[in-house]
Amino acid sequence: MAEVKLTPNKEIDLKVEADVITPDEFAGKGKSEIEQLLVWQGPSQYPLSDFFDVEGEGGSSAEDTTIVINGDVSRVKLIGAKMTAGKIIVKGSTGMHVGSQMAGGEIVVEGDADSWPGMEMTGGVLHIKGNAGDHVGSAYRGSWHGMKGGRLIIDGNARSQIGGGMTGGEIIIGGSIENFCGIRQTGGLIVVKGNAIRAVGAEMSGGTIVIGGNIQKFTPGMQNEGEESDLEFEDIKCSGTFKKFRGDFAIAKNPKGIVYAGKETNPDL
Amino acid sequence: MKFLLNTGSTIDEGRLAKGGNKYSEEYKKECAVCWISPEDFDLLGCPEKVKVTSTDGRYSIVVNTKCTDRVMCGNIFMPRAIWSNVVVNPWTFSTGSPLYKGSPVTVEPSDDEVLDAEDVVLKLYYGGE
Amino acid sequence: MVVKNVVCPVCGGSCEDIQVELKDNSITVKNACKMGNGKFQEVVSEHRIKDPMIKKDGKFVKVSWEEALDKAAEILANSRRPLLFMGSETSCEAQEVGLHMGEYLGGVVDSNATICHGPTCMGIQEAGLPTSTCGVAINRSDLNIYWGTNPLASMPRHMSKYGLFPRGYWTKRGRFDRKVITVDPRKTDTAVASDLHIQLQPNSDYELLNALLTILNGKTPHHSVEQVTGIAISVMEEMVDMMLEAKFGSINVGLGAGSSFGKHRNIEMALNLVKELNNNHGTKFRIGALRGHCNVAGFNQIATYLYGYPFALDFARGYARYNPGETSCVDLLREKDVDAALVLGADLVGHTPADSAKYLCQIPMVCIDIAPGPTPSGADVLLPGVIDAFECDGTFYRLDNVPVYFEPFTDSPFDFTKSNEDTMKQLFAKVKELKEKA
Ligand code: SF4
Numbered sequence: 110m111a112e113v114k115l116t117p118n119k120e121i122d123l124k125v126e127a128d129v130i131t132p133d134e135f136a137g138k139g140k141s142e143i144e145q146l147l148v149w150q151g152p153s154q155y156p157l158s159d160f161f162d163v164e165g166e167g168g169s170s171a172e173d174t175t176i177v178i179n180g181d182v183s184r185v186k187l188i189g190a191k192m193t194a195g196k197i198i199v200k201g202s203t204g205m206h207v208g209s210q211m212a213g214g215e216i217v218v219e220g221d222a223d224s225w226p227g228m229e230m231t232g233g234v235l236h237i238k239g240n241a242g243d244h245v246g247s248a249y250r251g252s253w254h255g256m257k258g259g260r261l262i263i264d265g266n267a268r269s270q271i272g273g274g275m276t277g278g279e280i281i282i283g284g285s286i287e288n289f290c291g292i293r294q295t296g297g298l299i300v301v302k303g304n305a306i307r308a309v310g311a312e313m314s315g316g317t318i319v320i321g322g323n324i325q326k327f328t329p330g331m332q333n334e335g336e337e338s339d340l341e342f343e344d345i346k347c348s349g350t351f352k353k354f355r356g357d358f359a360i361a362k363n364p365k366g367i368v369y370a371g372k373e374t375n376p377d378l
Numbered sequence: 379m380k381f382l383l384n385t386g387s388t389i390d391e392g393r394l395a396k397g398g399n400k401y402s403e404e405y406k407k408e409c410a411v412c413w414i415s416p417e418d419f420d421l422l423g424c425p426e427k428v429k430v431t432s433t434d435g436r437y438s439i440v441v442n443t444k445c446t447d448r449v450m451c452g453n454i455f456m457p458r459a460i461w462s463n464v465v466v467n468p469w470t471f472s473t474g475s476p477l478y479k480g481s482p483v484t485v486e487p488s489d490d491e492v493l494d495a496e497d498v499v500l501k502l503y504y505g506g507e
Numbered sequence: 508m509v510v511k512n513v514v515c516p517v518c519g520g521s522c523e524d525i526q527v528e529l530k531d532n533s534i535t536v537k538n539a540c541k542m543g544n545g546k547f548q549e550v551v552s553e554h555r556i557k558d559p560m561i562k563k564d565g566k567f568v569k570v571s572w573e574e575a576l577d578k579a580a581e582i583l584a585n586s587r588r589p590l591l592f593m594g595s596e597t598s599c600e601a602q603e604v605g606l607h608m609g610e611y612l613g614g615v616v617d618s619n620a621t622i623c624h625g626p627t628c629m630g631i632q633e634a635g636l637p638t639s640t641c642g643v644a645i646n647r648s649d650l651n652i653y654w655g656t657n658p659l660a661s662m663p664r665h666m667s668k669y670g671l672f673p674r675g676y677w678t679k680r681g682r683f684d685r686k687v688i689t690v691d692p693r694k695t696d697t698a699v700a701s702d703l704h705i706q707l708q709p710n711s712d713y714e715l716l717n718a719l720l721t722i723l724n725g726k727t728p729h730h731s732v733e734q735v736t737g738i739a740i741s742v743m744e745e746m747v748d749m750m751l752e753a754k755f756g757s758i759n760v761g762l763g764a765g766s767s768f769g770k771h772r773n774i775e776m777a778l779n780l781v782k783e784l785n786n787n788h789g790t791k792f793r794i795g796a797l798r799g800h801c802n803v804a805g806f807n808q809i810a811t812y813l814y815g816y817p818f819a820l821d822f823a824r825g826y827a828r829y830n831p832g833e834t835s836c837v838d839l840l841r842e843k844d845v846d847a848a849l850v851l852g853a854d855l856v857g858h859t860p861a862d863s864a865k866y867l868c869q870i871p872m873v874c875i876d877i878a879p880g881p882t883p884s885g886a887d888v889l890l891p892g893v894i895d896a897f898e899c900d901g902t903f904y905r906l907d908n909v910p911v912y913f914e915p916f917t918d919s920p921f922d923f924t925k926s927n928e929d930t931m932k933q934l935f936a937k938v939k940e941l942k943e944k945a
Contacts, residue, residue, distance in 0.1 A: 152613020
């Protein structure tokens with residue numbers, strides 16, 4: 110397995126769009142070819158080497174290529190966008206759109222990720238060890254379909270519009286979330302271990318959401334369907350007792366979305 | 379004390395702003411104001427002026443108070459103007475629009491001076507951190 | 508001489524029935540509201556910005572028009588990522604030049620919608636806009652809902668001209684043929700004048716709308732909604748009944764819905780409510796945004812027909828991209844992701860949160876404005892603005908997206924520019940000159 114190491118070599122002022130940082134682009138390229146790949150900063154394009162020191166070279170194929178980013182790239186956007194195979198390890202935080210539309214392979218972010226990670230992803234694994242911003246695994250503006258497949262894991266907290274328009278795949282969040290989680294969801298699974306502020310499963314018509322912690326403001330269009338204990342979704346297990354709801358009846362006459370809310374953490378629901 | 383800050387237009391704010399009078403005494407009198415419900419006003423000790431501080435504690439602004447039952451307990455209202463915007467939460471929830479309505483803020487009585495609009499720009503925005 | 512049918516350039520009402528009489532040092536105005544009148548007085552005011560200025564060592568000095576324009580062009584041409592903010596207090600014609608300049612420079616072009624009804628535009632993109640012009644509402648509406656807006660303060664003549672009092676074909680008795688519901692956490696003057704005031708908890712608009720739709724769909728909303736919104740389910744049912752009894756309802760949404768927590772999701776839900784009422788319940792409704800700023804609707808219209816998006820247009824890659832939160836003014840400034848700005852007819856320093864306003868003051872900024880205020884104070888180059896509808900002709904879009912052509916009743920007070928459009932064109936020519944030289 111070939112490894113390419115990218116080390117940030119200067120402080121970035123205006124944000125950089127680096128959708129070329131993918132195993133697909135790096136595969137089959139030597140060090141100098143990788144250095145010459147172009148990234149955007151505002152309306153201008155610059156070689157990747159203006160922002161990163163490059164070590165190593167790409168493998169024979171994307172599967173064969175691992176990219177290690179050695180430092181903070183929170184002002185670099187679109188890392189790993191549309192990748193289909195191989196691996197990216199970011200040893201810091203990333204900017205917006207990490208793993209956007211990714212179809213395969215694996216991305217590990219050791220720090221935080223800004224908004225739009227895994228937008229409309231269809232496959233692969235995106236693992237963020239810190240916190241994430243808005244629109245995790247969601248649909249792009251005006252699009253009806255969010256994440257379709259793959260797995261998105263966030264160890265920390267995430268903010269709003271998680272899994273918007275999601276139709277398949279899994280999102281697992283270790284921490285807490287804010288508003289409109291699973292908005293317009295029609296399929297797939299979202300598991301949140303911590304708390305949610307508001308509008309969980311709003312406008313959903315299919316798929317499943319599990320919230321282990323407390324939901325501050327519950328979605329009015331949800332109807333109670335009793336209780337269930339120790340949920341199992343293939344390899345994902347949620348232990349404890351949950352109140353089960355179906356909805357969102359605000360948006361459809363016969364919706365099939367299911368929200369599970371921890372029984373002990375939500376005495377008022 | 380913690381409150382939710384609501385900002386919006388008032389008719390005189392509009393009249394003065396549109397009339398190009400943003401640096402007038404009258405504009406300051408209309409806009410450098412925090413509307414507080416009678417209950418909260420009592421709890422704060424009926425102060426003449428209050429210091430309003432942003433959610434993250436990084437910015438604050440001193441304004442006059444107006445006790446009125448037009449706002450509910452736990453909420454404050456400030457006319458939309460430079461004073462209120464100093465403490466409005468800059469986070470936009472990925473919509474571009476900051477929390478002009480419903481920013482969590484803290485309010486405490488204060489004896490400090492209420493800055494003129496121009497001084498807000500010069501002292502707060504040019505004066506460094 | 509009395510001039511009739513002057514268009515008021517102050518709020519989205521675009522009232523076209525103003526009468527003015529301009530004498531040497533005074534102006535008499537009829538029909539305009541307090542707010543409109545304030546701006547008409549600007550024609551003869553003392554504080555009008557009359558000279559081009561450049562900030563040198565922190566102080567403004569008067570310079571020639573040419574020098575100011577050169578400096579402004581230099582700022583924009585040297586920028587690696589400029590923000591062009593086309594405010595609402597000017598014509599579509601001037602805003603259009605800004606859009607083209609933004610495309611040419613690969614910058615970002617935004618407008619007042621971004622700090623105003625931007626979320627409303629986003630909600631419309633998600634759910635579609637079942638609407639009509641105000642004329643239809645005048646003739647038909649027997650129920651008016653003001654949601655999160657206090658028109659008596661933000662569009663003072665809305666009630667008398669469009670909303671509540673006008674007599675129309677099927678509403679011959681005006682106010683007596685109409686009911687009014689106001690949804691507002693504050694007991695505003697509008698709320699006091701209403702038949703039903705829903706005094707909901709701030710930031711619970713989404714839950715209330717969701718509950719109303721749930722009731723329409725024949726279910727009882729989850730009981731927690733009473734505590735979340737502060738409104739009893741029985742009152743929500745009463746509201747739904749009023750809506751179902753109406754022959755034609757008109758919902759006017761304001762920033763209370765678009766700017767509170769929930770943002771575009773609130774609007775999307777309101778649009779869904781209107782669609783549901785129209786499709787399945789034997790009544791007809793329309794919805795419209797109450798747009799407080801003058802020509803804020805205009806920018807959305809022309810940006811959409813020219814470039815496909817209503818605001819927050821990023822031209823970095825040569826074509827327009829749109830992602831509020833990433834390419835929108837407040838976020839770009841907060842994130843320090845632009846390095847120069849041009850602000851036309853808007854008080855960005857006064858109306859954006861501190862982090863954004865502060866950064867805007869730090870970067871090179873060109874400002875075109877008519878009167879002193881926070882943004883002119885923060886500028887590096889200050890170009891005097893011309894007042895649209897008073898001193899030059901052009902086009903505004905009214906709150907219901909109807910274009911209104913306006914004609915001036917006096918001339919530009921300057922010999923160096925005829926209008927903001929003219930200023931923008933002169934500036935764009937200089938910018939091109941500099942860019943082509945480089
Ligand atoms: S309502 Fe608006 S457009 Fe009409 S006169 Fe007043 S400010 Fe001008």
